[in-house]
Amino acid sequence: xxxxxxxxxxxxxxxxxxxxxxxxxxxxxxxKFKFSSLSSEFLERRKLFxxxxxxxxxxxxxFFGHLIGFxxxxxxxxxxxxxxxxxxxxxxxxxxGISAFIGxxxxxxxxxxxxxxxxxxxxxxxxxxxIILVQIFIGLWIAFGYPWGSSWFAAVLSPYLTSIFTLNPxxxxxxVLPLVIKLHISLAFLIVxxxxxxxxxxxxxxxxxxxxxPYQKVIWYWNRKRIRNPKSVWNITEPKNN
Amino acid sequence: MDVRSQxxxxxxxxxxxxxxxxxxxxxxxxxxxxxxxxxxxxxVETKPGTGYPTKWEDQNIYKGGWExxxxxxxxxxxxxxxxxxxxxxxxxxxxxxxxxxxxxxxKYLNLIESPKQDDQPTARPVSLITGEPIDIKSGPxxxxxxxxxxxxxxxxxxxxxxxxxxxxxxFQLEKMAFFYLPRxxxxxxxxxxxxxxxxxxxxxxxxxxxxxxxxxxxxxWRMCVTACPYKKSYFNWSTGKSEKxxxxxxxxxxxxxxxxxxxxxxxxxxxxxxxxxxxxxxxxAAADENSLIDSQxxxxxxxxxxxxxxxxxxxxxxxxxxxxxxxxxxxxxxxxWGIGLPLHPEFRTLPMLFYVPPMLPVMASISDAKNKxxxxxxxxxxxxxxxxxxxxTSTEELWGTIEQARFPLQYMANLFSAGDAEKIKxxxxxxxxxxxxxxxxxxxxxxxxxxxxxxxEAGITSEMANDIFHLTALAKFDERFVIxxxxxxxAMDMLENTGDxxxxxxxxxxxxxxxxx
Numbered sequence: 133x134x135x136x137x138x139x140x141x142x143x144x145x146x147x148x149x150x151x152x153x154x155x156x157x158x159x160x161x162x163x164k165f166k167f168s169s170l171s172s173e174f175l176e177r178r179k180l181f182x183x184x185x186x187x188x189x190x191x192x193x194x195f196f197g198h199l200i201g202f203x204x205x206x207x208x209x210x211x212x213x214x215x216x217x218x219x220x221x222x223x224x225x226x227x228x229g230i231s232a233f234i235g236x237x238x239x240x241x242x243x244x245x246x247x248x249x250x251x252x253x254x255x256x257x258x259x260x261x262x263i264i265l266v267q268i269f270i271g272l273w274i275a276f277g278y279p280w281g282s283s284w285f286a287a288v289l290s291p292y293l294t295s296i297f298t299l300n301p302x303x304x305x306x307x308v309l310p311l312v313i314k315l316h317i318s319l320a321f322l323i324v325x326x327x328x329x330x331x332x333x334x335x336x337x338x339x340x341x342x343x344x345x346p347y348q349k350v351i352w353y354w355n356r357k358r359i360r361n362p363k364s365v366w367n368i369t370e371p372k373n374n
Numbered sequence: 375m376d377v378r379s380q381x382x383x384x385x386x387x388x389x390x391x392x393x394x395x396x397x398x399x400x401x402x403x404x405x406x407x408x409x410x411x412x413x414x415x416x417x418v419e420t421k422p423g424t425g426y427p428t429k430w431e432d433q434n435i436y437k438g439g440w441e442x443x444x445x446x447x448x449x450x451x452x453x454x455x456x457x458x459x460x461x462x463x464x465x466x467x468x469x470x471x472x473x474x475x476x477x478x479x480x481k482y483l484n485l486i487e488s489p490k491q492d493d494q495p496t497a498r499p500v501s502l503i504t505g506e507p508i509d510i511k512s513g514p515x516x517x518x519x520x521x522x523x524x525x526x527x528x529x530x531x532x533x534x535x536x537x538x539x540x541x542x543x544x545f546q547l548e549k550m551a552f553f554y555l556p557r558x559x560x561x562x563x564x565x566x567x568x569x570x571x572x573x574x575x576x577x578x579x580x581x582x583x584x585x586x587x588x589x590x591x592x593x594x595w596r597m598c599v600t601a602c603p604y605k606k607s608y609f610n611w612s613t614g615k616s617e618k619x620x621x622x623x624x625x626x627x628x629x630x631x632x633x634x635x636x637x638x639x640x641x642x643x644x645x646x647x648x649x650x651x652x653x654x655x656x657x658x659a660a661a662d663e664n665s666l667i668d669s670q671x672x673x674x675x676x677x678x679x680x681x682x683x684x685x686x687x688x689x690x691x692x693x694x695x696x697x698x699x700x701x702x703x704x705x706x707x708x709x710x711w712g713i714g715l716p717l718h719p720e721f722r723t724l725p726m727l728f729y730v731p732p733m734l735p736v737m738a739s740i741s742d743a744k745n746k747x748x749x750x751x752x753x754x755x756x757x758x759x760x761x762x763x764x765x766x767t768s769t770e771e772l773w774g775t776i777e778q779a780r781f782p783l784q785y786m787a788n789l790f791s792a793g794d795a796e797k798i799k800x801x802x803x804x805x806x807x808x809x810x811x812x813x814x815x816x817x818x819x820x821x822x823x824x825x826x827x828x829x830x831e832a833g834i835t836s837e838m839a840n841d842i843f844h845l846t847a848l849a850k851f852d853e854r855f856v857i858x859x860x861x862x863x864x865a866m867d868m869l870e871n872t873g874d875x876x877x878x879x880x881x882x883x884x885x886x887x888x889x890x891x
Binding site for chain 1: 596
């Protein structure tokens with residue numbers, strides 16, 4: 133059992149994080165053309181709405197919920213000290229979980245039943261969709277069966293994750309957790325591992341810079357004013373459009 | 375004054391015969407690939423008709439282009455920073471493949487490999503997306519020459535502002551008229567696709583104004599497809615990247631005409647440089663509806679004006695570009711003669727393609743042949759039918775034929791001048807005056823007084839009329855295609871790093887443009 137725990141909570145996280153880092157950087161630099169969200173809305177729009185929208189909003193809220201639990205455990209515990217606030221937090225998290233689950237289920241159904249979508253489906257698409265669906269299901273199970281997750285996450289998992297990132301893994305506390313929670317943690321790292329090998333890379337390039345760039349964009353091959361000025365120094369300039 | 379240059383194309387619609395050679399040339403070079411089969415960067419539509427994709431001009435459906443909301447303010451209709459990012463998981467205004475057509479091929483092998491049997495073997499159509507047999511519902515140019523049909527012509531979005539009587543007059547079989555509208559990307563000055571791209575993958579080239587999509591930065595957020603009111607940004611369903619007309623920039627940089635232009639049978643296309651004032655784009659894009667067309671044409675600068683030349687040089691525009699702008703055939707049509715108009719200026723993207731509106735369907739009128747008095751007045755060349763209608767191409771009543779045209783001017787105005795029929799009328803008068811002038815020169819059956827009257831009424835001189843005639847009918851390739859060198863040699867990074875790219879795989883794709891995993 134110790135061996136398995138060591139593998140799942142020490143080896144797997146480090147392998148996953150290393151592969152994730154090296155893989156995504158390599159893929160971003162080497163195969164930029166293959167960086168895409170690979171939207172299939174153009175082939176099927178109506179059913180996508182009932183999948184993509186609830187899934188994405190659900191999973192984004194859940195991701196940031198977990199992130200906040202990891203980064204600010206004390207604040208979460210302070211928030212949860214009032215039972216009403218704890219209940220509000222847990223209920224809304226559970227609703228977003230349901231939303232993500234239903235959304236992804238619809239997406240998987242659409243991917244399997246629509247022949248056009250099948251034509252643009254790879255094995256990896258199906259693998260990650262099934263893994264994330266299972267992951268959300270387990271998450272909902274934990275939220276329902278092992279309350280109150282937001283509190284014990286801050287107490288148990290935040291120290292563990294901190295220990296992973298500070299290269300001093302402490303797995304004593306989580307070795308005694310129930311099996312489903314262990315599975316949830318391991319699947320999370322598996323998903324991280326799979327990011328560079330799947331379309332999940334699109335979550336690393338959210339187009340947030342759009343918010344503060346000017347609407348129009350003009351690119352020049354050279355500095356048109358400087359090139360005509362005989363006094364300007366010639367130095368190497370990088371092309372700006374790649 | 376921020377003087378920049380723009381490569382611009384002009385289409386002389388009277389010369390377009392609707393042969394689709396341009397579309398085929400473009401398809402063979404650029405879009406004969408998986409995921410791009412349905413794309414026609416260049417397409418030719420029959421007008422009146424619904425076009426490609428179906429009813430693309432109806433922005434109540436597709437929400438493309440800009441809309442004015444405030445004295446000096448415009449915003450993207452269906453995308454933009456807030457709308458675009460909140461709709462990123464599901465874009466409700468995205469056209470889907472069925473709005474274009476599902477690409478297909480035929481199982482030709484069935485014809486060869488079929489065993490001996492009683493029935494003829496058939497080559498069934500199969501979808502190029504799924505590979506399954508399909509019933510073909512629509513295809514490229516599905517409404518070609520189908521003007522007058524209830525499914526297509528009567529659903530044309532440009533029929534707004536036309537009275538029911540005018541609409542009916544267009545569609546009666548005996549009077550039916552249509553013309554062809556070739557379309558490529560307009561390479562706009564205020565491109566909605568660029569403004570809508572969340573990744574910032576789309577950009578306008580400063581040197582020549584070509585609008586391009588960086589395939590390495592595009593992430594399939596699909597907002598450009600919605601934002602372009604001309605629906606000239608296409609989503610490649612296989613690679614997950616958007617693609618659009620690139621104005622054949624690799625050809626232009628090598629001094630060759632774009633494929634669509636080079637292959638044009640009717641020689642309807644003209645390519646030249648226009649100088650424009652980039653400082654005024656913002657104001658022009660937000661101009662009032664009734665001054666829209668004029669302000670859009672006013673942004674184009676006179677390349678002979680000393681001030682403009684000085685400002686252009688100060689701004690780094692090459693001498694050869696200024697020279698090309700002075701000989702630009704597009705400038706002559708659009709500014710010197712004032713007979714070239716942009717397509718749908720009301721979308722406020724400041725499109726940089728121009729069209730000489732067709733006179734052919736406008737010129738001839740249908741008159742009531744029962745009117746005996748009128749019958750006697752008619753020119754002997756007009757053909758008299760046995761029924762009530764008379765197809766009248768006589769030039770007896772010069773402006774009468776334009777004002778009482780069988781093809782309502784308002785329809786042309788909805789296409790080319792944001793609904794300003796007076797603008798179309800001016801252009802038509804000029805085109806008509808050129809014809810009358812040439813007829814008096816070559817045939818001599820129109821007296822010179824009358825010719826002079828028509829010319830002065832249209833506001834052109836006889837020299838101008840001869841020039842218009844020359845560039846329209848006689849111009850050789852070098853007069854229709856006036857493009858400066860691309861001056862890539864001035865690109866410093868290339869000058870100084872020439873060794874870096876020598877012996878390498880060069881420019882363009884170094885990885886296969888395949889769908890990601």
